[in-house]
Amino acid sequence: MSNLKITEVALRDGSHAISHQFTVEQVTSITSALNEARVPYIEVTHGDGLGGSSLQYGLSRTDELKLIEAAVGVADFSKISVLLLPGIGTIEDLKVAENLGAKMVRVATHVTEADVSKQHIETAKELGMETVGFLMMSHMAPVEKLVEQAKLMESYGADVVYVTDSAGALLPHEVKERIKALKQELSVEIGFHAHNNLSLAMGNTLAAIEEGATRIDGSVRCLGAGAGNTQTEVLVAVLEKMGIDTGIDLYKMMDLAENIVAPILPQPQEITKNSLTLGFAGVYSSFQVHANRAAKKFNIDSRDILVELGKREVVGGQEDMIIDVAAELAKAKSLV
Numbered sequence: 319m320s321n322l323k324i325t326e327v328a329l330r331d332g333s334h335a336i337s338h339q340f341t342v343e344q345v346t347s348i349t350s351a352l353n354e355a356r357v358p359y360i361e362v363t364h365g366d367g368l369g370g371s372s373l374q375y376g377l378s379r380t381d382e383l384k385l386i387e388a389a390v391g392v393a394d395f396s397k398i399s400v401l402l403l404p405g406i407g408t409i410e411d412l413k414v415a416e417n418l419g420a421k422m423v424r425v426a427t428h429v430t431e432a433d434v435s436k437q438h439i440e441t442a443k444e445l446g447m448e449t450v451g452f453l454m455m456s457h458m459a460p461v462e463k464l465v466e467q468a469k470l471m472e473s474y475g476a477d478v479v480y481v482t483d484s485a486g487a488l489l490p491h492e493v494k495e496r497i498k499a500l501k502q503e504l505s506v507e508i509g510f511h512a513h514n515n516l517s518l519a520m521g522n523t524l525a526a527i528e529e530g531a532t533r534i535d536g537s538v539r540c541l542g543a544g545a546g547n548t549q550t551e552v553l554v555a556v557l558e559k560m561g562i563d564t565g566i567d568l569y570k571m572m573d574l575a576e577n578i579v580a581p582i583l584p585q586p587q588e589i590t591k592n593s594l595t596l597g598f599a600g601v602y603s604s605f606q607v608h609a610n611r612a613a614k615k616f617n618i619d620s621r622d623i624l625v626e627l628g629k630r631e632v633v634g635g636q637e638d639m640i641i642d643v644a645a646e647l648a649k650a651k652s653l654v
């Protein structure tokens with residue numbers, strides 16, 4: 319088997335796509351199937367990580383701790399991972415998740431704000447968890463800045479640092495230069511998390527692997543924010559054709575995608591005009607659902623909202639700006 323390890327993120331990133339409506343039954347059946355298919359890591363949390371259920375980010379239908387507990391209960395092979403954004407989730411939330419059986423945490427910050435992850439990474443290491451630094455919106459920083467921030471996470475004790483293409487805005491050569499620089503400058507494993515808004519998730523993922531990334535995210539049936547992530551079952555097939563053994567059972571992944579995940583999607587995970595605009599304008603993928611709602615409310619084109627958010631370089635945590643921008647655009651429209 320190769321040293322490449324896949325983390326399945328549909329039960330966390332996909333939470334954005336279904337407005338955080340996962341049920342215990344869905345999480346149990348999807349986790350069981352992923353475990354059967356021998357996926358090494360499965361991430362389960364609200365889309366915005368521990369503590370994300372709120373008016374700002376979207377209320378969960380089911381308490382995420384119940385979902386984590388359910389996943390842990392049926393995963394005897396796969397390790398359950400949680401996402402933690404300092405400022406949204408707390409160290410206390412992390413301790414509770416670890417106590418429920420979460421074995422890995424990914425501590426996520428904006429690409430220029432790694433310093434806020436220090437306490438969280440250090441605590442996760444003290445708890446004995448595998449700990450990942452997750453640098454979101456990686457397209458927004460030049461390579462040197464990304465390296466500097468990744469080094470901070472490494473110095474706090476992270477076992478892995480991820481280039482996270484939250485907006486699905488990176489082009490293959492940009493992924494390559496980022497992964498290459500991190501491989502040169504850091505000693506820990508490097509990971510890559512893609513979004514398919516520009517139809518580049520698979521290409522970018524392969525580019526990352528070519529440059530030495532060994533931790534890769536995927537979402538089954540593309541169940542992730544925006545147009546979703548690198549489609550896990552397709553990635554497993556492509557890697558198998560390349561002679562890279564992930565240890566994951568391809569047919570079991572295909573069956574899970576077709577029989578369990580597809581039926582719960584509100585609509586197929588496609589590149590729509592909105593998700594394409596996310597990648598084009600460099601906007602956080604989870605903003606799509608919020609921008610759609612705001613567009614309906616103010617009777618304007620959601621693409622205009624997304625493009626304006628991109629111009630203003632709005633980042634995760636500034637979801638309230640979506641309504642502000644929509645209101646401003648609607649006012650401007652009424653004045654012409």
Ligand SMILES: C[C@H](O)CC(=O)C(=O)O
Pocket residue numbers: 331365366367403426454455482483484485511543603604634
């Ligand atoms: C909180 C975000 O949804 C994390 C993520 O998956 C990304 O930035 O992409």
Ligand SMILES: [Mn+2]
Pocket residue numbers: 331484511512513542543603
């Ligand atoms: Mn994501």
